[in-house]
Amino acid sequence: QVQLVESGGGLVQVGGSLRLSCAASGRTFSSYYMGWFRQAPGKEREFVARIGLAGRGTYYADSVKGRFTISRDNIKNTVYLQMNSLKPEDAATYYCAAQRGVVLPTRPNGIDYWGKGTLVTVST
Numbered sequence: 001q002v003q004l005v006e007s008g009g010g011l012v013q014v015g016g017s018l019r020l021s022c023a024a025s026g027r028t029f030s031s032y033y034m035g036w037f038r039q040a041p042g043k044e045r046e047f048v049a050r051i052g053l054a055g056r057g058t059y060y061a062d063s064v065k066g067r068f069t070i071s072r073d074n075i076k077n078t079v080y081l082q083m084n085s086l087k088p089e090d091a092a093t094y095y096c097a098a099q100r101g102v103v104l105p106t107r108p109n110g111i112d113y114w115g116k117g118t119l120v121t122v123s124t
Contacts, residue, residue, distance in 0.1 A: 020081040
């Protein structure tokens, strides 16, 4: 089992940057596929990005491609989401997700573990 704790959210202006972090408990972090989802008020939770076990195999939603970068540090048991050129539509609660054994799905159903989320607000 793994516990996920996100941090790094906050208020940022349009065009600004934030880096989210997700710290995972346990000694088996490197065996989990990791990723990020987000959910804006009144909307469904949506996929943002995922990363493979060794930091390769990244995949992004079209809406964030070229602006966001996902990475992981298997020594620190942490996955990151660097968000640049933020837009108002990026405002949401961002959730870290972990999946063991298979590539992280791009749909929220069936995800093994979730963090509690960190709020990102983008001001105009």
